[in-house]
Amino acid sequence: SLCIQLINPNTSLGMTEVMAATARKVASPGTEILAVCPEEGAPSIEGHFDEAIATLGVLQQVKAGREASVDGHIIACFGDPGLLAARELARAPVVGIAEAAMHMATLVATRFSIVTTLPRTLVIARHLLHQYGFERHCAALHAIDLPVLSLDDGSGMAQQKVREQCIKAKQNDGSGAIVLGCGGMADLAQELTLELGIPVIDGVSAAVRLIESLHALRLTTSKFGDLDYPLPKPLSGRFADLNN
Numbered sequence: 008s009l010c011i012q013l014i015n016p017n018t019s020l021g022m023t024e025v026m027a028a029t030a031r032k033v034a035s036p037g038t039e040i041l042a043v044c045p046e047e048g049a050p051s052i053e054g055h056f057d058e059a060i061a062t063l064g065v066l067q068q069v070k071a072g073r074e075a076s077v078d079g080h081i082i083a084c085f086g087d088p089g090l091l092a093a094r095e096l097a098r099a100p101v102v103g104i105a106e107a108a109m110h111m112a113t114l115v116a117t118r119f120s121i122v123t124t125l126p127r128t129l130v131i132a133r134h135l136l137h138q139y140g141f142e143r144h145c146a147a148l149h150a151i152d153l154p155v156l157s158l159d160d161g162s163g164m165a166q167q168k169v170r171e172q173c174i175k176a177k178q179n180d181g182s183g184a185i186v187l188g189c190g191g192m193a194d195l196a197q198e199l200t201l202e203l204g205i206p207v208i209d210g211v212s213a214a215v216r217l218i219e220s221l222h223a224l225r226l227t228t229s230k231f232g233d234l235d236y237p238l239p240k241p242l243s244g245r246f247a248d249l250n251n
């Protein structure tokens with residue numbers, strides 16, 4: 008059986024639980040989901056500064072996961088913070104929820120739209136599209152203009168905004184699929200797919216199944232070249248044990 012480490016890079020336990028529940032629903036029988044988040048950091052990740060803060064916690068959790076011999080790591084934040092650094096530390100596959108959702112969208116539609124949280128994080132999604140080579144596949148990006156934690160406040164307001172933006176995207180963008188641009192939207196994909204009649208894709212679910220596929224194909228992170236383990240050197244202070 009498989010053990011997949013689900014890393015919520017922010018420190019909000021409610022979001023970790025929503026994503027863990029979604030991951031467990033979609034995981035194959037026998038796949039265990041080990042849901043974690045950093046001991047310290049940002050309660051939500053809404054920009055470049057928050058991502059920089061979150062990266063240390065992601066790396067600490069990846070190291071812990073490697074020591075626990077997990078079969079894969081999911082970076083469950085739509086900016087995929089620390090993805091390549093995590094791949095240097097990891098032996099097992101590391102998949103970000105943005106790249107997972109984007110890859111799946113390209114397999115079922117010629118173009119997809121992204122619906123994310125704050126307008127200021129749109130540029131982060133654009134950077135990822137460029138980095139992953141998916142710019143030509145993305146027809147449009149939208150933001151609900153609500154903070155990440157509004158998805159976790161129990162009011163249902165953010166969820167309604169996500170639904171509205173998805174309906175507008177389907178009507179206006181010429182996209183065949185929609186990517187949900189926040190880990191906190193993970194539980195909305197199934198219902199929106201049914202309601203809209205087009206694939207509405209959550210990156211947490213996509214990442215779980217991608218890691219299961221990588222495992223089945225015996226594919227693990229290449230340790231040849233730039234993703235080899237970090238060069239040994241005396242790291243100091245809080246970083247001291249990160250690379251050993």
Ligand SMILES: NC(=O)NC1=NC(=O)NC1=O
Nearest residue numbers: 051052084085124189190
């Ligand atoms: N675009 C986003 O909303 N990214 C995110 N920030 C978080 O804290 N979790 C996410 O998925």
